[in-house]
Each structure stands twice: as C-alpha cells, then as structure tokens.
Amino acid sequence: MLKYIIMKRAISAVLISILISTPVLAQTDYEKKLEYNRKKIQILIKTAMKNESSGYSDTDTWSTTISPEAGYSYTYTTGSTRTGSTTLLREISDWVIVRGGIRELSDMEFLKIVGDTETARRVQDEINERNKWRLIGTIGGLIGIGVAVSGSSDGSVGTITAGSVISLIGFLVSSLNFPKKHYIPADYALEQKDFYNIGLKRELGLPIDYD
Numbered sequence: 001m002l003k004y005i006i007m008k009r010a011i012s013a014v015l016i017s018i019l020i021s022t023p024v025l026a027q028t029d030y031e032k033k034l035e036y037n038r039k040k041i042q043i044l045i046k047t048a049m050k051n052e053s054s055g056y057s058d059t060d061t062w063s064t065t066i067s068p069e070a071g072y073s074y075t076y077t078t079g080s081t082r083t084g085s086t087t088l089l090r091e092i093s094d095w096v097i098v099r100g101g102i103r104e105l106s107d108m109e110f111l112k113i114v115g116d117t118e119t120a121r122r123v124q125d126e127i128n129e130r131n132k133w134r135l136i137g138t139i140g141g142l143i144g145i146g147v148a149v150s151g152s153s154d155g156s157v158g159t160i161t162a163g164s165v166i167s168l169i170g171f172l173v174s175s176l177n178f179p180k181k182h183y184i185p186a187d188y189a190l191e192q193k194d195f196y197n198i199g200l201k202r203e204l205g206l207p208i209d210y211d
Helices: 002-039 107-114 117-154 157-176 186-204
Strands: 041-069 072-099 103-105
Touching: 002 186, 041 107, 041 186, 072 107, 072 186, 103 107, 107 117, 107 186, 117 157
Parallel strands: none
Antiparallel strands: 041 072, 072 103
C-alpha cells in the first residue's frame, strides 16, 4: 500500500512538472522567434518614381517690305511662337539591406554583422581613398576660384583662364569621388545574407526553414 502511495505521488509530481514546464517552453520558443525576427537580414528592392520634364519653343517670323512710292518704304514683321512640354514618369529601382525589417544597413555595417572582415577592410580602404580625392578636388576647385578672382581684379586673362581650368578640374575630381550607394555586388550580399540567417537560426535552435 505504501509503495502504491509513493508511486502515485511520483506520477503526480511528474505530471505537475510537465504542466508547469510546457508554458515556459512555449514562451522560450516564442522569444527565440522574436529575437530572430529582430536580427534577421533581408535584401529588399526599393522603387521610386521620378518625373522627367522637357520642353521646347519654336518661333517663326516673317518680314514684309512695302514701297508705296519711290524713295519711301516701310517694313513690318509678324511671327508666331509654339511652345510645349512633355513629362515622363520613370521608375528607379535599387536594392537595400535591411535588418529586423526596419533598419537599413550600409555595406560596412552589413559586412561587420556577417563577419567578413577582409571585404570590410577592402571597402573601408576604397571609402578612405574616395574621401581623400574628394577633399583634394574640393580644395583644388576653391584654389582655382581664388586664382580666377585674383586674375579678374588684375585684368589678367591668362590668370583668369588658368584659375577657371583649375577650378573645373578640381570640382570634376570631387564629383567623380562621391560616396557610392553600394561597394559590394548584390549577388554577394544575397549569399552572405543567407549564410548569416541560417547561422542565426541554428544558434537560436530554430528550424532551418523558419522564416
């Protein structure tokens, strides 16, 4: 009889333990899914519409000279002008890297998250190089303006021309080294995104096909 009571109490304790632990396990699984959704990376296509307008103007004139008598004449001119414009709506698409469905990542942020230090170093070197040349171009452009202004005050055509050329080259160099939208190819980003998300699922103990 005593063994029966002990066995009954043991079974009851096991059942109570299972009933208590089940909600905890369900909550933990839910929390893992929330964490994954906060950290997962997506490659999205962002589309914008851009208006492109163009116009034209066409003027025709006619001149007529009348001589009602010898030694006397007069001329009158008539004309017409036609104007018009066209507007085209063009779709512009670009891909963006997003984390957690909200925050847009730069290429450098993305590379640091996925752990590709070698590519991150290469991209950072390119960014630094472009920044350097953009600064050099801007300084050159400003120096050129100063030279042109100095030549203008002195009345030196040669100095004005030289300053204008220096300014033009400087600002051209600067414009060619503006920051790029992306420093990594889209297919590479897509591949690394997949590797990262799969690793995150394994780390959290979620099924590989969970999305």
